[in-house]
Amino acid sequence: MNPLSDFHAPGVPLPHIRRIATDRPLHWLRAGWQDVKANPLPSLAYGLLFALGGDLIILALLQSPHLLSVSISGFFLVAPLLAAGLYELSRRTEAGEKILFIDSLKCFRRNGQSLAFFGLILALIMLMWERFSAVAFALIDATSAPMANAYLNEILFDGQHLAFTATWFLLGGVLALFVYALSVVAVPLMLDRDADVATAMMTSLRAFVRNAAPLLLWAAMLVGLTLIGFATLLFGLVLIMPILGHASWHAYRELVE
Template identity: 75%
Template structure:
């Protein structure tokens, strides 16, 4: 039996959480694809922005190869907030409306204070992980190769620093899982209701704890599809990120009453 977190935040009762089937994330992906087809131009515009963000990550990593893994993990950390416009497109489509790209950007002005606070938390989390990783890699690295691939091969793949590699990957994975748990429905909820960031994050944590099989699968799909997008020289992100963004809205609608 999963733990429950049915306590009030700021004196208000938290919304009820629905239980979904373990395979429900596949339905979310299907719904995300349908939303992409219904809003092709604005959705692909967001996908292009994500791909350009990935380009910036790669360019930064070429200059500073020790940042490549941190930059990619940071991409996962801030993506839920950056996808707010995609949530707005899905919300409007569900209500029978069709928005232009510029119209979807107005969602950031709705409940902007809560979104900004949550974004600040995500940014500080990314900065914390970057500093921890920089110090950790500096302690074991003697010479820093000019190319990111050579650096990662020397540090992570030659077996000399196996204990460090496993510890670092475990710590990063746990941090990413925690951020996923408090954000999986948080941003859509803040857009759908005038909800503060603490209530949204608490609701997200409850949804995660009460739907572990489905949301662990959902986390794995997000990571796997995003990494596939990077592997396609970022071209895949143009389509993958809009689908994931739209699907995340449907995840919220299924999980939160």
């Protein structure tokens, strides 16, 4: 039994997936930058929201380091949904339209049920990861450090928990890769074609399997550039997130016929 197939509308064919060259992610970044230049104010408004929201979360969780680490790792899980407005800007730019920031938010009304269901799936995955992390950190008594810097020093740099740290990062990476495979074109497909959740996730999985090399490169670029944004106290995300969001739309348009 295929759980995703059980929710796929019967008789509706899945979109065809194109094969792409390994270097295409570089072209997506350039196309994303062009979309930022075409929509500077709404695009940067999304980037500013990412940066300010992230900074507020970090400030709120400085004395809850366990939740801080989970929130940072969880960011990579929910980012595809949070970038929906950027996909809408790219979609409308592609159609030759100019829209305002407030107009791009209306994308959540279109196929809102599927987007909400997908958001629920991501939220449940995040909750399971948070609960697993809470238990794991409690087992090594690492949640006693009162501030994030002491916590990170205890976990990462004192050499007492190297096996635990490696295992936690490995499991988190596997989970993130699975969610990435499920979502790489899911949200743009739901916005563009009113696809149901099962169709969107199955199409994403097929796109990932058919183009593993370029999409693994794209995943590495997404993570690397996002970490650069985090290293600048998230204010680098003001520009980085819009570029990545717009580029992800162009990835969808190339991958799905």
